[in-house]
Structure formats: structure tokens, C-alpha cells
Amino acid sequence: MGGWGSGRPGRRDVIERRLRLDVRVFRRNGWLVAGRAGTLYWSGYGEQTASVRFTTHGDAVVLEYTTKDENGQAVPVQIDVPIRRLPCRFGGHRHYWKCPRCVRWCEVLAADLSCRGWACRQCLRLRYACQGLAPAVRVQQRAHRMFERLGGNADYVMKPRWMRWRTFNRLVAQAQDFDAMADKLFAVDCMNRFGMLPDDLAEWVVKPRGR
Ligand SMILES: [Zn+2]
Numbered sequence: 001m002g003g004w005g006s007g008r009p010g011r012r013d014v015i016e017r018r019l020r021l022d023v024r025v026f027r028r029n030g031w032l033v034a035g036r037a038g039t040l041y042w043s044g045y046g047e048q049t050a051s052v053r054f055t056t057h058g059d060a061v062v063l064e065y066t067t068k069d070e071n072g073q074a075v076p077v078q079i080d081v082p083i084r085r086l087p088c089r090f091g092g093h094r095h096y097w098k099c100p101r102c103v104r105w106c107e108v109l110a111a112d113l114s115c116r117g118w119a120c121r122q123c124l125r126l127r128y129a130c131q132g133l134a135p136a137v138r139v140q141q142r143a144h145r146m147f148e149r150l151g152g153n154a155d156y157v158m159k160p161r162w163m164r165w166r167t168f169n170r171l172v173a174q175a176q177d178f179d180a181m182a183d184k185l186f187a188v189d190c191m192n193r194f195g196m197l198p199d200d201l202a203e204w205v206v207k208p209r210g211r
Contacts, residue, residue, distance in 0.1 A: 019050055019052070021110075023107045032061075037053070037054060039054075040052045040053075061081045062081075064078045079117070081109065084096050100118055102120065108120070139182040140179070143176075146174060147179075
């Protein structure tokens with residue numbers, strides 16, 4: 001068992017500490033136009049720590065760079081990151097990366113610890129250090145905490161022995177309200193960002209390419 005400060009294995013890292021690729025930065029700089037290529041540099045403590053070459057094709061950005069394995073041997077890496085332009089609800093478009101590891105479309109990808117792979121923050125279990133979480137996630141977490149206090153989750157709760165039934169029922173109803181609200185907020189967020197509801201989106205993003 002780890003003691004205080006020994007570092008829990010499930011502890012989330014902070015996305016700002018990782019190498020990140022923000023699709024909005026690519027868009028602002030015109031790097032999403034097919035044929036564009038360049039090299040991105042990251043620095044820390046005044047020193048250059050990493051560089052990644054990118055080439056933009058029609059619907060993907062190819063990343064190429066060299067990293068080192070555990071023995072210090074150079075490992076060449078090449079990763080294709082699909083890009084998609086999706087309409088916003090109130091006009092205009094937004095660009096998204098396709099996370100190389102899951103079905104999500106996201107604006108920020110981060111390098112994993114080995115720097116050999118890139119993924120969305122859900123895949124890498126990262127959180128944003130300074131930026132507040134999306135409302136849906138905050139409400140979901142609140143519901144989750146409430147259910148946890150009731151010794152269960154959205155499907156299952158157990159009344160603590162010391163708690164009165166009236167209190168218990170009220171707390172369960174509250175937690176369920178938060179859970180329902182989180183679902184609604186998430187649906188609104190999906191509509192704003194992708195112009196479709198979460199269920200449609202899930203079906204849409206996992207549709208096989210070649211069909
Ligand atoms: Zn992902």
C-alpha cells in the first residue's frame with residue numbers, strides 16, 4: 001500500500017504538462033490546408049525539448065518524429081491524425097482531430113508518456129489544470145459523488161443504516177435529478193458542437209469508413 005505522497009497509480013496527469021496539439025492553433029495558422037507542412041517545437045526551462053514534423057493531406061495530418069525507447073535507442077514515429085470539419089449549431093465550422101485511440105472527435109490531442117502515441121484527454125485520463133470542466137462533466141461528477149455517498153451509483157443505491165428514510169429518499173431524488181441534468185447538458189453540448197444528439201453522434205462516429 002502506498003503512503004502519503006507515494007503517488008497513486010490512478011492519479012490524473014495534467015494536460016498542460018504534456019505535448020499537445022490544438023486543432024484551433026492549426027486552423028488559425030492555416031496549417032490545416034492540404035499541402036502545408038512544418039515543424040512544431042516545444043520548449044521547457046528555456047530549452048527545446050521536443051519537435052514534431054507535420055504534413056497536412058486532404059483529411060489528415062501526418063505527424064513524424066523521433067523519440068527514444070527505454071534503452072535510449074531512437075524510435076521513429078509516424079502517426080496519421082484524421083481531421084474533420086463539422087458545422088456549429090449557429091453557423092460556421094469547427095475542426096476536430098479524430099483521437100487515434102477511440103471514437104472521439106476532439107480539439108486537443110496530447111502525447112502519451114512514452115511520446116509514441118497521441119490521444120484525447122479522456123483516453124489519457126488527463127484533466128485541464130486551469131480551465132473549468134464542461135458543465136455536463138461537472139454536474140455528472142456531482143451526481144456521481146452524491147450516489148457514492150449513498151453507497152452506489154446511478155443504478156443502485158443503499159441506505160446507510162444511520163440515515164432516515166426520508167433523508168435517504170430526498171438525497172436519491174436529488175442525485176437522480178443531477179444525473180438527468182448532466183445527460184441533458186451533454187446532449188446540448190453535442191448539439192452545439194456536432195449538430196446532433198449523443199446517440200446519433202455515437203452511431204455516426206463509429207460508422208466504418210469503407211462502407
Ligand atoms: Zn480518445
